[in-house]
Amino acid sequence: MRAIVVAAGLSAALVVAELWLWSPWSTAAEPKPQEPEPTLTAENAAELCQKLFEDPKQYIGQEALRRRWDLRAASCRKAFDADPANTELKVAVARNLPYARKDEAIAMLREAAAQGNAEAHFQLYEHHKSWDRGDLDKVPLVTRTEAAEALRKAAELGHPFAMQTLVRRLEDGDIVKRDPVAARYWAERAVANPARDTSKAGLLVTLGRLLAASDKPEERARGLEILEGMSKAEVFGAR
Numbered sequence: 001m002r003a004i005v006v007a008a009g010l011s012a013a014l015v016v017a018e019l020w021l022w023s024p025w026s027t028a029a030e031p032k033p034q035e036p037e038p039t040l041t042a043e044n045a046a047e048l049c050q051k052l053f054e055d056p057k058q059y060i061g062q063e064a065l066r067r068r069w070d071l072r073a074a075s076c077r078k079a080f081d082a083d084p085a086n087t088e089l090k091v092a093v094a095r096n097l098p099y100a101r102k103d104e105a106i107a108m109l110r111e112a113a114a115q116g117n118a119e120a121h122f123q124l125y126e127h128h129k130s131w132d133r134g135d136l137d138k139v140p141l142v143t144r145t146e147a148a149e150a151l152r153k154a155a156e157l158g159h160p161f162a163m164q165t166l167v168r169r170l171e172d173g174d175i176v177k178r179d180p181v182a183a184r185y186w187a188e189r190a191v192a193n194p195a196r197d198t199s200k201a202g203l204l205v206t207l208g209r210l211l212a213a214s215d216k217p218e219e220r221a222r223g224l225e226i227l228e229g230m231s232k233a234e235v236f237g238a239r
Contacts, residue, residue, distance in 0.1 A: 040071060045079035048072070049092050072096060087117040095123060102131070106141055113150065118157035125151040125162070129175065148176045155186060160195035167206065184210045184219070201235040208238070 038048060052072035060068070073096040080089040094108035106127065112120035128147035132140035142150075151169065154162035163186050169176035170183035187207040194200050204226055211223025230238035 037067065037071065040075050040078065042078065042082065045075045045082070046086075046089065048075035049079050049089065053092070053095075069096075087112040087115050087120065091117055091120045091123060094120075099131070102127070102141060113153070116157065118154045118159035118162065121150040121154035121157065122159050122162045122165075125154065125165075125175070133175070144175055151176060155189070158193065160190070160193050160198070163190040163193065164195055164198065164203070167210075171210065180210065180213065184214065201230060201233065202237070205230050205235055205237045 038044065040048060049072065052068060052075065056065075056068070073093075076089060076092040076096055080086065080093045083089060090108050090112045094105040094112070097105040097108075106124070109120045109123050109127070113124060124142050125147045128140060128142040128144065132138075132142050132147075133144065151162055151166055155166045166176065167183050167186045167190055170179045170186065172178065184207070187203070187210050191200065191203045191207050194203055208223045208226030208230060211219045212227060214220050214223065227238050
């Protein structure tokens with residue numbers, strides 16, 4: 001009798017396992033097939049150039065990511081060769097150049113910045129932040145002074161992420177000299193023009209925090225009011 005019960009239990013377990021393996025849940029974790037890579041043409045080069053700077057919507061492996069970068073570089077170069085007066089394409093080509101060609105990239109960014117391109121100014125700041133301030137034994141290709149001026153100019157030209165970055169730099173002091181009054185000013189501008197994929201509620205928390213630290217009573221009152229509203233909405237950092 002004991003052997004029969006054990007055998008029946010094992011049979012039931014096998015049936016349950018088989019049903020689970022064939023259930024819809026078992027296929028839920030299967031990776032989705034990746035979209036076919038676009039074919040580069042003269043007509044779609046400019047569009048592909050800008051689109052491929054965006055992060056992929058789903059996970060892709062290192063090899064696929066490398067092919068994506070190569071396609072981005074080729075499309076930006078093709079579009080720029082067809083329209084060399086386009087400063088956006090000039091900046092895109094500069095951003096795709098390898099670090100070994102940084103001198104050429106910086107020259108292109110300075111040219112585009114002189115023509116009023118906000119992204120070019122921001123990329124000059126980014127180059128200094130990422131490459132030029134770590135090694136004190138090397139003369140920086142983009143100096144601290146140039147980087148600070150470039151970041152401020154990018155913000156003045158309406159670059160959303162430059163505004164948000166400038167707020168942090170003005171609050172903490174780094175490449176840009178600390179200035180709480182200017183930080184509050186640019187925090188207002190950042191709230192009015194948030195960068196893509198940025199939480200406006202988070203920007204409001206930053207603005208409220210900066211205003212609440214002001215020496216002007218009306219600004220402090222407004223800052224606390226903003227923080228109280230964000231706290232009730234359970235926005236992270238407001239409380």
